[in-house]
Amino acid sequence: MAELRHCPSCGDFFNYTGVREVCGKCGMNEERVYEEVYRFLRKRENRAATIERIVEMTEATESMLHKWVRKGRLQPAMFPNLGYPCDNCGKLTTKGKLCDTCTAEIKSELKTFEAATEFREAIQQKDQATYLSERKR
Incomplete structure (x- = not known):
């Protein structure tokens, strides 16, 4: 229509x-x-x-x-x-919405974020384990 x-x-x-x-x-x-x-x-x-x-x-x-x-x-x-221009920086690219530099930068930031999240979760699990072991005594 x-x-x-x-x-x-x-x-x-x-x-x-x-x-x-x-x-x-x-x-x-x-x-x-x-x-x-x-x-x-x-x-x-x-x-x-x-x-x-x-x-x-x-x-x-x-x-x-x-x-x-x-x-x-x-x-x-x-x-x-x-x-055509990259949607992030404006540099010419030929595939996708982002140039290779911006794609690599975002992937790097994502890896850093995932590592920080895993570290934070590990600390929380350690704190919970400590709290529970003290409570059982």
């Missing part, structure tokens, strides 16, 4: 069916820009182009490029300087 939404690009109303986030007119414009970007990147000399260079040479915006990489329409394996 479709719902009525505002197009984030032009502000017009459109029936959102879950396929496109924008109205039909803006969707066709995005497809035209995508084709332009893809033609630009297919040239051997442009395959290593940065996001800034692609924006400069085509009509694409950074947010469009990030969206296309996130959805898998532009493959970072083929175009190594493409990516």
Whole structure:
């Protein structure tokens, strides 16, 4: 079932069916820009182009490029300087929501937290054992 939404690009109303986030007119414009970007990147000399260079040479915006990489329409394996911002620090990444640095940092903090929790539980168990052994006497 479709719902009525505002197009984030032009502000017009459109029936959102879950396929496109924008109205039909803006969707066709995005497809035209995508084709332009893809033609630009297919040239051997442009395959290593940065996001800034692609924006400069085509009509694409950074947010469009990030969206296309996130959805898998532009493959970072083929175009190594493409990516989208990490949700935590903003550094470009090509998979998931977090870059490798932020992922490693969160894993490290989680290990520290788990170790502290285990230590706290061990102390509580020791205190309970001591309390119970004194009580039995």
